Amino acid sequence: MPSKCLIRSSRAYADVRDAHHWGVEVPPGTTVDFAAVMERMRQIRADISHHDSAQRFQQLGVDVFLGAARFVGADAVVVGETKLRFKRAVIASGARAVQPQIPGLADAGYLTNETVFSLTERPGRLAVIGGGPIGCELAQAFRRLGSEVILLHKNCPDSGSGRC
Structure with a gap:
């Protein structure tokens, strides 16, 4: 749910930014209030x-x-x-982020798919580890909002086995 709010806001900004493609001129200097985007998402999450x-x-x-x-x-x-x-039986247990075994990651500090929604300032640069649905959503939304984004995903040579 939080990622969907972020996606909607980022899509709105991208539409405004790229409006000239459809013959709509938007005043130069139109910006995103990242803190307001995140506050809107937190308010909607609290409301539901x-x-x-x-x-x-x-x-x-x-x-x-x-x-x-x-x-x-x-x-x-x-x-x-x-x-x-x-x-x-339906297994709908949700998911938790796992800290990958990457040397130096803990020292560098990182966000997870849960803690990223507490940001109040847009990161200038962001590396997203994991190219699954949530990782791709976050990468796309943050890129649309103006962050430089690198998306890293593990290559599974035998994807049919379910193991990497």
């Missing part, structure tokens, strides 16, 4: 966060179990001490 809360789903009659889970059969999972049976 209650829609995704465990409490809301419980109020709608959904049984919510928080904790580490493990499959114990083709039709069962255990969460904490509770065994749950099911006919079909």
Whole structure:
């Protein structure tokens, strides 16, 4: 969700910046207020966060179990001490950023797909590690907003195996 807000703002700016392609003249010097873009994203995220809360789903009659889970059969999972049976399962666990084993990365400081949304100043230069959907979205949005962006992605010689 935060990346979609950033993409929308960056697309709006790119449309204004490139409006001359469509015969629309925009006054020179039109700029992006990066802090306002990020504040808008944080406000929208705050406004909709209650829609995704465990409490809301419980109020709608959904049984919510928080904790580490493990499959114990083709039709069962255990969460904490509770065994749950099911006919079909959907795994929608989300994702967390992983710090790649790159020498010097920790010392240099870095942002993740979670912490990048706390920025209030546009970075002049940004390297995005990971060319998956979120990495590509972030690279595109920051480039449109004026950052120099380098996108780095691991080359998997045998992509069919699922291993790199």
